[in-house]
Amino acid sequence: MARQLFELYGTDPARVFSPFCWRSRMALAHKGLDFDSVPWRFTEAARLAFANYDKVPVLVDGDAVVVDSFAIAKHLDAAYPDAPSLMHGNAEPYAFIGAWTDTVLHAGVAGLVVSDIPPLLDAADSAYFVQSREARFRKPLAEVTAGREDRLPAFRASLLPLRHALRGRDFLGGAAPDYADYTVFGGFMWARSVSPLPLLEADDIIHAWRERMLDLHGGMARRAPCFGA
């Protein structure tokens, strides 16, 4: 059986927008591993029963069923030690980078683009998404993103640690990308896949890094459907 990555989709069968799925698809590409992307939607929890999980990404790799993007990255390094390494034998510091990405980058992106997502989903998923996210934000999604252009400077300021970390090197991994880059890049691919809002200014060192990330692995991310941002 071919390697399968269950990923979140909306109505467009080519538009992967989950930041966590982007972490895993970039990680697979980094290892040089082919995979079939299996479309999964928010309301299809039952289809992941085999994995005893209710979220994606889920990787089916031979006999291994691996849930959670971080666990998938660890699995790939353990199962394919001869392929280029993602975390170089020590996953611990990458957990901090994941924690920053989840709590700062993703939280910031959500507040800027969450209202762009429902139109990309089918009716059942859209209803689920709006209800669950409005419960989380405690307000209508249109209110969450209202005035977002005015909040871009504060969002960009929140990326200062990333900006500092990129000083003097091409990737968070150093001369070459590693799982630190894929972890953070997923957040930008999420925004790019669902929203026309330009998150970054063109003279931002983060913008140049994102361009390099888009070019990796034969331009895999650059070719993905986006709104031009």
Place this chain on the structure above:
Amino acid sequence: MARQLFELYGTDPARVFSPFCWRSRMALAHKGLDFDSVPWRFTEAARLAFANYDKVPVLVDGDAVVVDSFAIAKHLDAAYPDAPSLMHGNAEPYAFIGAWTDTVLHAGVAGLVVSDIPPLLDAADSAYFVQSREARFRKPLAEVTAGREDRLPAFRASLLPLRHALRGRDFLGGAAPDYADYTVFGGFMWARSVSPLPLLEADDIIHAWRERMLDLHGGMARRAPCFGA
């Protein structure tokens, strides 16, 4: 010649308060390496001419003169590969943790405690410190920290990535501390060494981690002079 670490001091010959010096002294303890702490003060740049540098920490280790705390950590791993590792052969992701610490934790701590520092310095250093920091903040230091109790909740909220990263494990390094822990811990030792302000609430997972850090290496950090915070 014994190993020497040039560190920042004020008038108290026991009170090391630079967060970067704390990174290096904890790193040396982690490696099990003795060192003599050489007191250095802000206005003694000329005494570092041998290192072609104007800041501390500076490590003199046999024939090696190493400046900058991150470079010191790399040097220690390279020079003492058989001692417990600080960065496990891959320093890159630790640079991100350093960038977060410098731009979020240190910036937050500075805004809360900077006015507590001048009384700990001798006259020449105090004048230098006040002048240079007021230029940086563009206001008197007493104004920088005014109303600081009211800003503690926002400061604590800014530590959310650290809080998430510590979930389910004792240290950022996993089951044992590594240079990720020492990098962040330096910021807390800076605050603790100069100010009575209680940065953390007692039920914060970060507080429990800081307690564990204070106990490491025979309680080296816990024994250091502090204001009880």
